[in-house]
Amino acid sequence: MSEPLGTPKARQSQVEFIAMLAIIFAVIAFSIDSMLPALPEIARLLSPDNVNRAQLVLTVFVGGMGLGVFVAGPLSDAYGRKPIITLGFAIYALAAIAAVFANSLEMLLIARFVQGLGAAGPRIVSQALVRDLYEGREMARITSFVMMIFILVPAIAPSLGAVLIHFVGWRGVFGAFVLLALIGSVWLNLRQAETLPPERRRPMNLTNLMASAREVLGNRQVQLVTVVMTLGFGQMFALLSSAQQLFSETYHKGAEFPFWFAAMALLSGIGTVFNARYVVRLGMRRIVVGAYAMQVVVSSVMAVLVLADLLPEPLRFPAFFIWAVSVFFMAGVTFGNLNAMALQQMGHVAGMAASVIAAVSTIGAVLIAAPVGLLYDGSARPVIIATLICSGLALWLMRSINEV
Secondary structure, eight states, X not given: OOSOTTSHHHHHHHHHHHHHHHHHXXXXXXXXXXXXXXXXXXXXXXXTTOGGGGGXXXXXXHHHHHHHHHHHHHHHHHHOHHHHHHHHHHHHHHXXXXXXXXXXXXXXXXXXXXXXXXXXHHHHHHHXXXXXXXXXXXXXXXXXXXXXXXXXXXXXXXXXXXXXXXXHOGGGHHHHHHHHHHHHHHHHHHHOOOSSOGGGOOXXXXXXXXXXXXXXXXXXXXXXXXXXXXXXXXXXXXXHHHHHHIIIIXXXXXXXXXXXXXXXXXXXXXXXXXXXXXXXXXXXXXXXXXXXXXXXXXXXXXXXXXXXXXXOHHHHHHHHHHXXXXXXXXXXXXXXXXXXXXXXXXXGGHHHHHHHXXXXXXXXXXXXXXXXHHTOOSXXXXXXXXXXXXXXXXXXXXXXXXXX
């Protein structure tokens, strides 16, 4: 990665770097989306008296990841990026094995929580790894390319999950998690050089941790971007946690759910293509503001149509589908840019900054998504209203965020 960016060797290295990061990020996405087809069976077997509780299989994983990122970043600042990513993969895989043997919903949720803790290492430290090598709009462009590949995982994860469930049951999905963790860990350790040399590491002691945390938390740009990311993740996780019930019960597309979900993810992937192509020219802030403004308009129209019951039966699912695509499209053009904006001034404490930003935004997103999912009432009203509120607040906050 030390070659000038314009040389053939550098371009080849960059392509492999992006592909490797996409695999690492894909482990996280697959851990969430592949479980969607399993929720009805998990609810029937482990929570027959309250089927909505099966959604917690998704949210506790995200909650564990949100807690884990508090320590993953600072550990990587002290010991390097590769060892902490590898350790995270190991914890993730062991928890997946434990989930195979869970005989109650409570035990499954504990295993999923620990799995989320392990996933925090690959998720958060890989962001610091990108910041070690790139900055500004170039960092946002690299992240967009990663997301472009990464978007294929949510597209096919429910279908792959459904296939695995058909042949080996829902517990077999956790075996796929172990395999993915092994692939990501081996690729990282064989092909990627350490990006944080010993002389740039920060000893992990209370004084250094407190100083780094104060610097990150005291930066107004980081504060504002983190809140915006929380709102963005919150509305996306709310839709994800309700997706299976919405497609199956509300719109009677249960048998076709994996295919509709794949189409939704692939169409929304246009957002990452757009961002990768135009972010250097237009800037991160302008694209993010435009995306949230679009979402406010789309969700306002959808809220009026649903709340006033103005849609005839044949148009209800197409309207919902278009709206859901817009939510994922918005994620494709905002998350990479927001992350780059937050980390731009934090290169010397990238691990801590990535941890704080991810921890706050992930835990905050769970606090938004979990109640929205539990409020599911047979309609899309709760998630549409939540998305409108979150996008409106995010758009308002973006007025105070500067381009970098």
